Amino acid sequence: MSDLRRARDETGAVIAVEELGGGLVELIAHLPHLAATARAGEFAQLRCGPGPVPLLRRPFSVAWIDGEHCSFVFERVGVGTRLLAAMRPGDLLTSLGPLGTGFTLSPSLRRVVCVAGGLGCAPFPLLAAQAVALGIPDVVVLHGAATAARLYPRERFTRGLTGVQVVEATDDGTRGHHGLVVELIGAALGGGLDAVYACGPNPMLAATARVLHGGAAVPDIREVSLEAPMGCGFGTCLGCALPVHRDGGTAWALCCREGPVMHMDAVDWDALRALPPAHVA
Protein backbone atom coordinates (compact mmCIF):
# COMPACT_ATOMS: atom_id res chain seq x y z
CA MET A 1 0.00 0.00 0.00
CA SER A 2 1.31 3.40 -0.98
CA ASP A 3 2.73 5.71 1.69
CA LEU A 4 0.60 8.85 1.81
CA ARG A 5 3.15 10.62 4.00
CA ARG A 6 5.29 11.14 0.92
CA ALA A 7 2.53 13.17 -0.76
CA ARG A 8 2.40 16.93 -0.53
CA ASP A 9 0.08 19.58 -1.91
CA GLU A 10 2.08 22.18 -3.81
CA THR A 11 1.37 24.91 -6.32
CA GLY A 12 3.85 25.92 -8.98
CA ALA A 13 4.09 27.78 -12.26
CA VAL A 14 3.42 26.16 -15.59
CA ILE A 15 6.64 26.31 -17.60
CA ALA A 16 5.37 25.12 -20.98
CA VAL A 17 2.47 23.35 -22.67
CA GLU A 18 3.76 21.53 -25.73
CA GLU A 19 1.71 20.12 -28.60
CA LEU A 20 3.34 16.85 -29.64
CA GLY A 21 1.12 16.20 -32.66
CA GLY A 22 -1.70 13.74 -32.98
CA GLY A 23 -3.46 15.38 -30.05
CA LEU A 24 -0.82 14.55 -27.45
CA VAL A 25 0.06 17.36 -25.04
CA GLU A 26 2.99 17.55 -22.60
CA LEU A 27 2.63 20.04 -19.75
CA ILE A 28 5.71 21.02 -17.75
CA ALA A 29 5.39 22.70 -14.35
CA HIS A 30 7.60 23.79 -11.48
CA LEU A 31 6.72 21.28 -8.73
CA PRO A 32 9.84 20.78 -6.60
CA HIS A 33 8.40 18.30 -4.08
CA LEU A 34 6.96 16.04 -6.74
CA ALA A 35 10.17 16.31 -8.74
CA ALA A 36 12.26 15.32 -5.73
CA THR A 37 10.15 12.36 -4.70
CA ALA A 38 8.16 10.79 -7.56
CA ARG A 39 9.06 7.31 -8.69
CA ALA A 40 8.13 5.89 -12.07
CA GLY A 41 4.50 4.82 -12.20
CA GLU A 42 3.39 7.08 -9.36
CA PHE A 43 0.93 9.85 -10.09
CA ALA A 44 -0.18 13.31 -9.04
CA GLN A 45 -3.69 14.65 -8.58
CA LEU A 46 -3.79 17.87 -10.59
CA ARG A 47 -6.32 20.65 -10.13
CA CYS A 48 -7.32 21.48 -13.69
CA GLY A 49 -9.00 24.84 -13.11
CA PRO A 50 -10.06 27.36 -10.47
CA GLY A 51 -13.81 26.78 -10.62
CA PRO A 52 -16.22 24.05 -9.57
CA VAL A 53 -16.03 22.42 -13.02
CA PRO A 54 -14.26 20.13 -12.93
CA LEU A 55 -14.93 19.61 -9.26
CA LEU A 56 -12.38 16.86 -8.72
CA ARG A 57 -8.71 16.69 -9.50
CA ARG A 58 -7.43 14.43 -12.24
CA PRO A 59 -4.72 11.77 -11.84
CA PHE A 60 -1.69 11.93 -14.15
CA SER A 61 1.45 9.79 -14.20
CA VAL A 62 4.61 11.75 -13.73
CA ALA A 63 6.11 11.46 -17.21
CA TRP A 64 9.42 13.23 -16.73
CA ILE A 65 11.45 15.04 -14.10
CA ASP A 66 14.10 17.64 -14.88
CA GLY A 67 15.48 19.38 -11.83
CA GLU A 68 12.48 20.91 -10.07
CA HIS A 69 10.23 20.48 -13.10
CA CYS A 70 7.75 17.67 -13.73
CA SER A 71 5.89 16.89 -16.91
CA PHE A 72 2.58 15.17 -17.64
CA VAL A 73 1.40 13.73 -20.96
CA PHE A 74 -2.28 13.65 -21.89
CA GLU A 75 -4.79 14.36 -24.62
CA ARG A 76 -7.95 16.45 -24.56
CA VAL A 77 -10.60 13.93 -23.60
CA GLY A 78 -12.74 15.97 -21.22
CA VAL A 79 -13.19 19.27 -19.46
CA GLY A 80 -10.19 18.75 -17.16
CA THR A 81 -7.65 17.94 -19.84
CA ARG A 82 -8.97 20.76 -22.06
CA LEU A 83 -8.37 23.23 -19.24
CA LEU A 84 -4.89 21.85 -18.61
CA ALA A 85 -4.04 22.05 -22.30
CA ALA A 86 -5.18 25.67 -22.34
CA MET A 87 -2.82 26.67 -19.53
CA ARG A 88 -0.07 29.14 -20.37
CA PRO A 89 3.40 29.62 -18.97
CA GLY A 90 3.13 31.38 -15.61
CA ASP A 91 -0.31 29.97 -14.79
CA LEU A 92 -0.38 28.16 -11.46
CA LEU A 93 -0.86 24.41 -11.24
CA THR A 94 -1.74 22.65 -7.98
CA SER A 95 -0.54 19.08 -7.49
CA LEU A 96 -0.97 16.51 -4.74
CA GLY A 97 1.64 13.82 -5.00
CA PRO A 98 3.39 11.55 -5.39
CA LEU A 99 0.52 9.10 -4.96
CA GLY A 100 -0.02 5.42 -5.63
CA THR A 101 2.19 2.40 -6.05
CA GLY A 102 4.75 2.67 -8.85
CA PHE A 103 6.79 0.16 -10.84
CA THR A 104 9.30 -2.18 -9.19
CA LEU A 105 12.80 -1.17 -10.17
CA SER A 106 16.05 -2.42 -8.67
CA PRO A 107 19.76 -2.23 -9.51
CA SER A 108 19.88 -6.02 -9.86
CA LEU A 109 17.86 -5.90 -13.09
CA ARG A 110 19.83 -6.12 -16.33
CA ARG A 111 17.26 -5.90 -19.13
CA VAL A 112 13.76 -4.47 -18.82
CA VAL A 113 10.99 -3.89 -21.37
CA CYS A 114 8.26 -1.27 -21.31
CA VAL A 115 5.12 -1.89 -23.35
CA ALA A 116 3.37 1.41 -24.05
CA GLY A 117 0.06 1.64 -25.88
CA GLY A 118 -1.02 5.13 -26.95
CA LEU A 119 -1.21 7.44 -23.95
CA GLY A 120 0.20 4.54 -21.94
CA CYS A 121 3.52 6.10 -22.89
CA ALA A 122 3.10 8.50 -19.95
CA PRO A 123 5.04 6.75 -17.15
CA PHE A 124 7.89 5.44 -19.29
CA PRO A 125 10.19 8.40 -19.93
CA LEU A 126 10.65 8.63 -16.16
CA LEU A 127 10.95 4.86 -15.81
CA ALA A 128 13.67 4.74 -18.45
CA ALA A 129 15.62 7.52 -16.77
CA GLN A 130 15.30 6.02 -13.29
CA ALA A 131 16.28 2.60 -14.64
CA VAL A 132 19.40 4.06 -16.24
CA ALA A 133 20.19 5.93 -13.03
CA LEU A 134 20.01 2.65 -11.12
CA GLY A 135 22.55 1.15 -13.51
CA ILE A 136 20.16 -1.06 -15.45
CA PRO A 137 22.08 -1.30 -18.73
CA ASP A 138 19.36 -2.27 -21.17
CA VAL A 139 15.93 -0.59 -21.34
CA VAL A 140 13.64 -1.34 -24.29
CA VAL A 141 10.47 0.66 -24.91
CA LEU A 142 7.92 -0.97 -27.20
CA HIS A 143 5.53 1.79 -28.18
CA GLY A 144 2.39 1.39 -30.24
CA ALA A 145 -0.28 3.79 -31.43
CA ALA A 146 -3.05 3.94 -34.01
CA THR A 147 -0.93 5.96 -36.41
CA ALA A 148 2.52 7.58 -36.58
CA ALA A 149 1.23 11.03 -35.58
CA ARG A 150 -0.04 9.62 -32.30
CA LEU A 151 3.26 8.05 -31.26
CA TYR A 152 4.98 9.81 -28.37
CA PRO A 153 8.21 11.18 -29.84
CA ARG A 154 10.94 8.55 -29.46
CA GLU A 155 13.55 11.08 -28.37
CA ARG A 156 11.36 11.90 -25.35
CA PHE A 157 11.66 8.32 -24.15
CA THR A 158 15.43 8.35 -24.51
CA ARG A 159 16.15 12.00 -23.58
CA GLY A 160 19.72 11.53 -24.71
CA LEU A 161 20.37 8.60 -22.38
CA THR A 162 22.40 5.67 -23.61
CA GLY A 163 20.97 2.22 -23.08
CA VAL A 164 17.37 3.16 -23.91
CA GLN A 165 16.05 1.66 -27.15
CA VAL A 166 12.63 2.44 -28.67
CA VAL A 167 10.78 0.09 -31.02
CA GLU A 168 7.58 1.42 -32.58
CA ALA A 169 4.41 -0.11 -33.96
CA THR A 170 1.37 1.45 -35.61
CA ASP A 171 -2.02 -0.05 -36.35
CA ASP A 172 -1.98 1.48 -39.85
CA GLY A 173 1.66 0.79 -40.62
CA THR A 174 2.64 4.45 -40.98
CA ARG A 175 5.70 3.85 -38.81
CA GLY A 176 7.53 0.85 -37.41
CA HIS A 177 5.92 -2.54 -37.10
CA HIS A 178 2.59 -2.71 -38.92
CA GLY A 179 0.37 -4.15 -36.20
CA LEU A 180 -0.09 -4.22 -32.47
CA VAL A 181 2.60 -3.38 -29.97
CA VAL A 182 1.88 -6.64 -28.16
CA GLU A 183 3.22 -8.50 -31.21
CA LEU A 184 6.66 -7.06 -30.44
CA ILE A 185 6.89 -8.68 -27.02
CA GLY A 186 7.83 -12.14 -28.33
CA ALA A 187 11.01 -10.89 -29.98
CA ALA A 188 11.96 -8.92 -26.87
CA LEU A 189 11.47 -12.01 -24.70
CA GLY A 190 13.94 -13.88 -26.88
CA GLY A 191 16.79 -11.74 -25.58
CA GLY A 192 16.10 -12.71 -21.96
CA LEU A 193 14.29 -10.30 -19.68
CA ASP A 194 14.24 -9.35 -16.00
CA ALA A 195 11.06 -7.27 -16.01
CA VAL A 196 8.13 -6.21 -18.18
CA TYR A 197 6.16 -3.05 -17.46
CA ALA A 198 3.01 -2.22 -19.43
CA CYS A 199 0.66 0.73 -19.63
CA GLY A 200 -2.14 1.39 -22.09
CA PRO A 201 -5.74 0.48 -22.87
CA ASN A 202 -7.14 -2.46 -20.91
CA PRO A 203 -7.40 -4.80 -23.95
CA MET A 204 -3.71 -4.19 -24.70
CA LEU A 205 -2.78 -4.87 -21.08
CA ALA A 206 -4.86 -8.04 -21.02
CA ALA A 207 -3.17 -9.22 -24.23
CA THR A 208 0.23 -8.47 -22.73
CA ALA A 209 -0.64 -10.48 -19.64
CA ARG A 210 -1.75 -13.40 -21.84
CA VAL A 211 1.49 -13.36 -23.84
CA LEU A 212 3.49 -13.37 -20.61
CA HIS A 213 1.49 -15.98 -18.72
CA GLY A 214 3.72 -18.97 -18.10
CA GLY A 215 6.76 -19.93 -20.18
CA ALA A 216 10.39 -20.27 -19.22
CA ALA A 217 11.53 -16.91 -20.60
CA VAL A 218 8.94 -14.93 -18.65
CA PRO A 219 10.36 -12.70 -15.90
CA ASP A 220 8.93 -12.55 -12.37
CA ILE A 221 8.41 -8.80 -12.52
CA ARG A 222 5.42 -8.37 -14.84
CA GLU A 223 3.60 -5.18 -13.99
CA VAL A 224 0.76 -3.15 -15.48
CA SER A 225 -0.32 0.39 -14.74
CA LEU A 226 -4.12 0.59 -14.66
CA GLU A 227 -6.64 3.39 -14.50
CA ALA A 228 -10.07 3.86 -12.99
CA PRO A 229 -12.38 6.82 -12.40
CA MET A 230 -11.00 8.41 -9.22
CA GLY A 231 -12.58 10.72 -6.70
CA CYS A 232 -9.75 11.55 -4.34
CA GLY A 233 -6.61 9.64 -5.36
CA PHE A 234 -5.62 8.81 -1.79
CA GLY A 235 -7.84 5.94 -0.73
CA THR A 236 -10.73 7.66 0.98
CA CYS A 237 -13.60 7.87 -1.50
CA LEU A 238 -13.28 4.17 -2.41
CA GLY A 239 -14.36 5.05 -5.94
CA CYS A 240 -11.53 3.55 -8.01
CA ALA A 241 -12.18 -0.14 -7.38
CA LEU A 242 -10.55 -2.64 -9.76
CA PRO A 243 -11.15 -6.40 -9.85
CA VAL A 244 -8.25 -8.48 -8.53
CA HIS A 245 -7.74 -12.11 -7.59
CA ARG A 246 -7.74 -12.57 -3.82
CA ASP A 247 -8.26 -15.65 -1.66
CA GLY A 248 -9.42 -17.70 -4.63
CA GLY A 249 -12.07 -15.21 -5.70
CA THR A 250 -12.46 -11.73 -7.09
CA ALA A 251 -12.13 -8.75 -4.77
CA TRP A 252 -11.91 -4.99 -5.30
CA ALA A 253 -8.59 -3.21 -4.98
CA LEU A 254 -8.22 0.56 -5.01
CA CYS A 255 -6.40 1.76 -8.10
CA CYS A 256 -5.09 4.79 -6.19
CA ARG A 257 -3.39 2.95 -3.31
CA GLU A 258 -2.81 -0.69 -4.28
CA GLY A 259 -2.26 0.51 -7.84
CA PRO A 260 -2.06 2.03 -10.31
CA VAL A 261 0.78 -0.47 -10.83
CA MET A 262 -0.05 -4.08 -10.05
CA HIS A 263 1.35 -7.47 -10.94
CA MET A 264 -0.30 -8.77 -14.11
CA ASP A 265 -1.34 -11.99 -12.43
CA ALA A 266 -3.12 -10.09 -9.63
CA VAL A 267 -5.60 -8.51 -12.03
CA ASP A 268 -8.86 -10.32 -12.82
CA TRP A 269 -8.73 -9.61 -16.55
CA ASP A 270 -12.08 -11.24 -17.31
CA ALA A 271 -13.86 -9.07 -14.75
CA LEU A 272 -11.96 -5.99 -15.93
CA ARG A 273 -13.00 -6.61 -19.54
CA ALA A 274 -16.64 -6.52 -18.50
CA LEU A 275 -16.27 -2.97 -17.13
CA PRO A 276 -16.77 0.19 -19.18
CA PRO A 277 -13.52 2.03 -19.96
CA ALA A 278 -12.35 4.48 -17.32
CA HIS A 279 -12.98 7.56 -19.45
CA VAL A 280 -16.72 6.79 -19.65
CA ALA A 281 -17.24 8.15 -16.13
Next chain:
Amino acid sequence: MSDGALDLRVDLGRGCVLPNPVGVASGTFGYGFEFEQLVDIQRLGAIYTKGTTPLPREGNPPPRVAETAGGMLNSIGLQNPGVEHVAREYSRSFATWRVPVIVNVAAADVDEYVHCIRVLDGAPGIAGYELNISCPNIAHGLDFGLDPLAAGRLVTAVRAATERCLVVKLSPNVTDVAAVARAVEDAGADAVSAVNTFVGMKVHLGIRRPVLPNRGTGGLSGPAIKPLALAAVARVRAAVRIPVVGVGGIGDAADVLEFFVAGADAVQIGTANFADPSVALRVLDEVAATGERMGLRRLTELRWQPAPTPA
Protein backbone atom coordinates in the same frame (compact mmCIF):
# COMPACT_ATOMS: atom_id res chain seq x y z
CA MET B 1 -12.11 32.38 26.81
CA SER B 2 -12.20 36.14 27.18
CA ASP B 3 -15.50 37.93 27.34
CA GLY B 4 -16.84 38.86 23.93
CA ALA B 5 -14.65 36.37 22.06
CA LEU B 6 -16.11 33.96 19.56
CA ASP B 7 -17.01 30.61 21.14
CA LEU B 8 -16.88 27.94 18.43
CA ARG B 9 -17.89 24.99 20.62
CA VAL B 10 -20.99 23.04 19.68
CA ASP B 11 -22.92 20.93 22.20
CA LEU B 12 -24.61 18.08 20.32
CA GLY B 13 -25.95 16.61 23.55
CA ARG B 14 -25.10 13.76 25.97
CA GLY B 15 -21.67 15.22 26.63
CA CYS B 16 -20.69 15.34 22.97
CA VAL B 17 -19.19 18.82 22.77
CA LEU B 18 -17.41 19.53 19.51
CA PRO B 19 -14.45 21.93 19.77
CA ASN B 20 -15.67 23.72 16.65
CA PRO B 21 -18.49 23.33 14.14
CA VAL B 22 -16.43 22.21 11.12
CA GLY B 23 -16.62 18.44 10.82
CA VAL B 24 -16.06 16.12 7.89
CA ALA B 25 -18.88 14.11 6.35
CA SER B 26 -19.34 10.38 6.37
CA GLY B 27 -18.01 8.68 3.27
CA THR B 28 -15.58 11.47 2.45
CA PHE B 29 -13.00 10.90 5.17
CA GLY B 30 -12.83 7.14 5.70
CA TYR B 31 -12.02 6.57 9.38
CA GLY B 32 -9.46 9.38 9.30
CA PHE B 33 -6.39 7.22 8.72
CA GLU B 34 -5.60 8.41 5.19
CA PHE B 35 -6.18 12.06 6.00
CA GLU B 36 -4.12 11.68 9.18
CA GLN B 37 -1.11 11.14 6.92
CA LEU B 38 -1.86 14.27 4.90
CA VAL B 39 -3.19 16.96 7.29
CA ASP B 40 -3.64 17.75 11.00
CA ILE B 41 -6.99 16.04 11.55
CA GLN B 42 -6.90 16.70 15.29
CA ARG B 43 -8.03 20.30 14.80
CA LEU B 44 -11.30 19.29 13.16
CA GLY B 45 -14.64 19.72 14.88
CA ALA B 46 -15.54 16.08 14.34
CA ILE B 47 -14.95 13.13 12.06
CA TYR B 48 -18.14 11.40 10.97
CA THR B 49 -16.79 8.04 9.82
CA LYS B 50 -17.52 5.95 6.79
CA GLY B 51 -20.84 4.14 7.07
CA THR B 52 -20.20 1.06 9.19
CA THR B 53 -22.29 -2.09 8.82
CA PRO B 54 -22.77 -5.24 10.92
CA LEU B 55 -20.56 -7.28 8.59
CA PRO B 56 -17.71 -6.24 6.29
CA ARG B 57 -18.85 -5.12 2.85
CA GLU B 58 -16.86 -5.29 -0.39
CA GLY B 59 -18.85 -2.49 -2.00
CA ASN B 60 -20.42 -2.13 -5.41
CA PRO B 61 -18.85 -2.99 -8.77
CA PRO B 62 -17.20 -0.10 -10.61
CA PRO B 63 -17.56 2.46 -11.89
CA ARG B 64 -18.48 3.83 -8.48
CA VAL B 65 -18.00 7.55 -9.03
CA ALA B 66 -18.92 9.88 -11.84
CA GLU B 67 -18.45 13.62 -12.01
CA THR B 68 -21.28 15.92 -13.01
CA ALA B 69 -21.54 19.70 -13.41
CA GLY B 70 -20.47 21.01 -9.99
CA GLY B 71 -21.09 17.68 -8.39
CA MET B 72 -20.24 14.04 -8.10
CA LEU B 73 -22.30 10.88 -8.11
CA ASN B 74 -21.21 7.95 -6.02
CA SER B 75 -22.37 4.41 -5.66
CA ILE B 76 -19.74 2.96 -3.37
CA GLY B 77 -22.08 0.51 -1.71
CA LEU B 78 -20.89 1.04 1.87
CA GLN B 79 -17.54 -0.68 1.49
CA ASN B 80 -16.29 -0.96 5.08
CA PRO B 81 -14.52 -3.45 7.36
CA GLY B 82 -17.56 -4.13 9.56
CA VAL B 83 -18.49 -3.00 13.03
CA GLU B 84 -16.39 -5.57 14.91
CA HIS B 85 -13.22 -4.39 13.22
CA VAL B 86 -14.03 -0.75 13.87
CA ALA B 87 -14.79 -1.45 17.53
CA ARG B 88 -11.76 -3.67 18.10
CA GLU B 89 -9.06 -2.07 15.95
CA TYR B 90 -9.91 1.45 14.84
CA SER B 91 -11.33 2.64 18.16
CA ARG B 92 -7.92 2.23 19.80
CA SER B 93 -6.64 5.00 17.53
CA PHE B 94 -9.78 7.09 18.05
CA ALA B 95 -9.16 6.96 21.80
CA THR B 96 -5.78 8.64 21.32
CA TRP B 97 -7.15 11.41 19.13
CA ARG B 98 -8.25 14.84 20.26
CA VAL B 99 -10.79 15.13 17.43
CA PRO B 100 -14.20 13.69 18.36
CA VAL B 101 -15.07 10.64 16.28
CA ILE B 102 -18.73 10.03 15.52
CA VAL B 103 -19.21 6.60 13.98
CA ASN B 104 -21.73 6.45 11.15
CA VAL B 105 -23.78 3.26 11.35
CA ALA B 106 -25.82 1.71 8.55
CA ALA B 107 -27.85 -1.49 8.71
CA ALA B 108 -30.85 -3.24 7.20
CA ASP B 109 -33.19 -3.57 10.17
CA VAL B 110 -33.68 -2.41 13.77
CA ASP B 111 -31.93 -5.43 15.30
CA GLU B 112 -28.87 -4.89 13.14
CA TYR B 113 -28.66 -1.23 14.07
CA VAL B 114 -28.96 -2.06 17.77
CA HIS B 115 -26.34 -4.79 17.39
CA CYS B 116 -23.89 -2.32 15.83
CA ILE B 117 -24.49 0.24 18.56
CA ARG B 118 -23.99 -2.37 21.32
CA VAL B 119 -20.70 -3.52 19.75
CA LEU B 120 -19.45 0.05 19.41
CA ASP B 121 -20.67 1.06 22.88
CA GLY B 122 -18.04 -1.21 24.38
CA ALA B 123 -15.27 0.55 22.48
CA PRO B 124 -13.36 3.64 23.63
CA GLY B 125 -12.78 6.85 21.71
CA ILE B 126 -16.25 7.19 20.21
CA ALA B 127 -18.01 10.49 20.90
CA GLY B 128 -21.31 9.46 19.39
CA TYR B 129 -23.13 7.83 16.54
CA GLU B 130 -24.60 9.06 13.32
CA LEU B 131 -27.40 6.81 12.18
CA ASN B 132 -27.33 6.49 8.43
CA ILE B 133 -30.96 6.00 7.48
CA SER B 134 -30.43 7.53 4.10
CA CYS B 135 -27.94 5.58 1.97
CA PRO B 136 -29.30 5.55 -1.59
CA ASN B 137 -26.86 2.92 -2.84
CA ILE B 138 -27.75 -0.29 -1.04
CA ALA B 139 -30.89 -2.35 -0.82
CA HIS B 140 -32.97 -1.17 2.15
CA GLY B 141 -30.56 1.74 2.69
CA LEU B 142 -33.38 4.25 2.57
CA ASP B 143 -36.12 2.22 4.22
CA PHE B 144 -35.96 4.09 7.51
CA GLY B 145 -35.20 7.47 6.04
CA LEU B 146 -38.38 7.74 4.00
CA ASP B 147 -40.95 6.92 6.66
CA PRO B 148 -41.29 9.01 9.84
CA LEU B 149 -42.88 6.11 11.76
CA ALA B 150 -40.13 3.65 10.84
CA ALA B 151 -37.46 6.24 11.58
CA GLY B 152 -39.01 6.92 14.97
CA ARG B 153 -39.18 3.22 15.86
CA LEU B 154 -35.55 2.75 14.89
CA VAL B 155 -34.38 5.70 16.98
CA THR B 156 -36.45 4.55 19.97
CA ALA B 157 -34.71 1.18 19.86
CA VAL B 158 -31.23 2.60 19.41
CA ARG B 159 -31.83 5.25 22.07
CA ALA B 160 -32.55 2.49 24.57
CA ALA B 161 -29.23 0.86 23.72
CA THR B 162 -26.81 3.75 24.29
CA GLU B 163 -26.14 6.77 26.41
CA ARG B 164 -23.85 8.20 23.77
CA CYS B 165 -24.84 11.08 21.55
CA LEU B 166 -27.14 10.04 18.73
CA VAL B 167 -27.22 12.01 15.49
CA VAL B 168 -29.60 10.93 12.73
CA LYS B 169 -28.60 11.63 9.14
CA LEU B 170 -31.66 12.57 7.16
CA SER B 171 -32.42 11.71 3.57
CA PRO B 172 -33.38 14.51 1.22
CA ASN B 173 -35.12 11.98 -1.02
CA VAL B 174 -38.45 12.45 0.77
CA THR B 175 -41.53 14.60 0.35
CA ASP B 176 -41.29 16.04 3.85
CA VAL B 177 -37.87 15.98 5.50
CA ALA B 178 -39.31 17.91 8.46
CA ALA B 179 -41.67 15.07 9.33
CA VAL B 180 -38.79 12.59 9.60
CA ALA B 181 -36.79 15.10 11.63
CA ARG B 182 -39.65 15.60 14.10
CA ALA B 183 -40.13 11.83 14.42
CA VAL B 184 -36.49 11.16 15.30
CA GLU B 185 -36.42 14.09 17.72
CA ASP B 186 -39.51 12.74 19.47
CA ALA B 187 -37.86 9.31 19.63
CA GLY B 188 -34.82 10.65 21.44
CA ALA B 189 -32.27 11.70 18.83
CA ASP B 190 -29.82 14.28 20.18
CA ALA B 191 -29.23 15.94 16.81
CA VAL B 192 -29.90 15.52 13.12
CA SER B 193 -27.62 15.97 10.13
CA ALA B 194 -29.12 17.31 6.95
CA VAL B 195 -28.71 16.09 4.33
CA ASN B 196 -27.39 12.94 2.73
CA THR B 197 -26.89 12.73 -1.03
CA PHE B 198 -29.64 13.19 -3.58
CA VAL B 199 -30.47 10.30 -5.89
CA GLY B 200 -29.12 11.19 -9.31
CA MET B 201 -28.10 9.70 -12.63
CA LYS B 202 -25.48 10.41 -15.25
CA VAL B 203 -26.09 9.08 -18.72
CA HIS B 204 -23.42 8.35 -21.29
CA LEU B 205 -24.88 8.94 -24.73
CA GLY B 206 -22.14 6.97 -26.48
CA ILE B 207 -23.04 3.75 -24.70
CA ARG B 208 -26.73 4.72 -24.36
CA ARG B 209 -26.94 3.86 -20.69
CA PRO B 210 -26.19 5.30 -17.28
CA VAL B 211 -22.56 5.53 -16.27
CA LEU B 212 -23.13 3.92 -12.87
CA PRO B 213 -24.01 0.21 -12.73
CA ASN B 214 -27.04 -1.57 -11.31
CA ARG B 215 -30.00 0.80 -11.30
CA GLY B 216 -27.85 3.46 -12.88
CA THR B 217 -28.26 5.84 -9.98
CA GLY B 218 -25.98 7.17 -7.29
CA GLY B 219 -25.88 9.82 -4.61
CA LEU B 220 -25.24 13.35 -5.82
CA SER B 221 -22.99 15.56 -3.69
CA GLY B 222 -20.90 18.68 -4.13
CA PRO B 223 -21.64 22.35 -4.82
CA ALA B 224 -24.52 21.38 -7.11
CA ILE B 225 -26.63 20.37 -4.09
CA LYS B 226 -25.84 23.30 -1.79
CA PRO B 227 -29.08 25.24 -2.43
CA LEU B 228 -31.08 22.05 -1.93
CA ALA B 229 -29.26 21.29 1.31
CA LEU B 230 -29.73 24.83 2.61
CA ALA B 231 -33.46 24.56 1.98
CA ALA B 232 -33.57 21.23 3.79
CA VAL B 233 -31.66 22.65 6.78
CA ALA B 234 -34.09 25.58 7.00
CA ARG B 235 -37.09 23.24 6.92
CA VAL B 236 -35.58 20.96 9.54
CA ARG B 237 -34.57 23.91 11.71
CA ALA B 238 -38.16 25.11 11.73
CA ALA B 239 -39.37 21.64 12.73
CA VAL B 240 -37.07 20.64 15.61
CA ARG B 241 -35.32 22.10 18.67
CA ILE B 242 -32.30 19.76 18.67
CA PRO B 243 -29.06 20.76 16.94
CA VAL B 244 -28.95 20.54 13.16
CA VAL B 245 -25.69 19.59 11.45
CA GLY B 246 -25.73 21.08 7.94
CA VAL B 247 -24.10 19.22 5.08
CA GLY B 248 -24.21 19.52 1.32
CA GLY B 249 -21.83 21.24 -1.05
CA ILE B 250 -19.79 23.19 1.48
CA GLY B 251 -16.44 24.30 0.06
CA ASP B 252 -15.50 27.52 1.81
CA ALA B 253 -16.12 29.62 4.90
CA ALA B 254 -18.93 31.59 3.31
CA ASP B 255 -20.77 28.32 2.64
CA VAL B 256 -20.42 27.38 6.32
CA LEU B 257 -21.82 30.71 7.48
CA GLU B 258 -24.70 30.43 5.01
CA PHE B 259 -25.65 27.11 6.62
CA PHE B 260 -25.65 28.87 10.01
CA VAL B 261 -27.98 31.50 8.57
CA ALA B 262 -30.26 28.71 7.35
CA GLY B 263 -30.35 27.20 10.83
CA ALA B 264 -27.36 24.90 11.28
CA ASP B 265 -25.53 24.49 14.61
CA ALA B 266 -22.57 22.71 13.03
CA VAL B 267 -21.55 21.58 9.56
CA GLN B 268 -19.86 18.78 7.70
CA ILE B 269 -17.57 19.23 4.72
CA GLY B 270 -17.89 16.35 2.30
CA THR B 271 -16.98 16.06 -1.34
CA ALA B 272 -14.63 19.07 -1.15
CA ASN B 273 -12.26 16.88 0.90
CA PHE B 274 -11.61 14.79 -2.20
CA ALA B 275 -10.53 17.77 -4.26
CA ASP B 276 -8.44 19.33 -1.49
CA PRO B 277 -7.43 17.34 1.59
CA SER B 278 -6.72 20.49 3.61
CA VAL B 279 -9.97 22.27 2.78
CA ALA B 280 -11.70 21.59 6.11
CA LEU B 281 -8.82 23.05 8.13
CA ARG B 282 -8.61 26.10 5.92
CA VAL B 283 -12.37 26.61 6.14
CA LEU B 284 -12.23 26.27 9.93
CA ASP B 285 -9.59 29.00 10.19
CA GLU B 286 -11.54 31.25 7.85
CA VAL B 287 -14.80 30.69 9.72
CA ALA B 288 -13.13 31.61 12.99
CA ALA B 289 -11.53 34.71 11.52
CA THR B 290 -14.72 35.84 9.79
CA GLY B 291 -16.83 35.25 12.89
CA GLU B 292 -14.41 37.33 14.96
CA ARG B 293 -14.45 40.06 12.34
CA MET B 294 -18.25 40.08 12.43
CA GLY B 295 -18.11 40.50 16.19
CA LEU B 296 -20.03 37.29 16.84
CA ARG B 297 -19.88 35.47 20.15
CA ARG B 298 -21.57 32.43 18.68
CA LEU B 299 -22.06 31.57 15.02
CA THR B 300 -25.71 30.78 15.68
CA GLU B 301 -26.26 34.55 16.06
CA LEU B 302 -26.30 34.51 12.26
CA ARG B 303 -29.50 32.47 12.23
CA TRP B 304 -32.30 33.77 10.07
CA GLN B 305 -35.68 34.07 11.78
CA PRO B 306 -38.24 33.52 9.06
CA ALA B 307 -41.43 35.56 9.24
CA PRO B 308 -44.49 33.50 10.10
CA THR B 309 -46.02 31.98 7.01
CA PRO B 310 -49.15 33.94 6.00
CA ALA B 311 -52.32 31.99 6.51
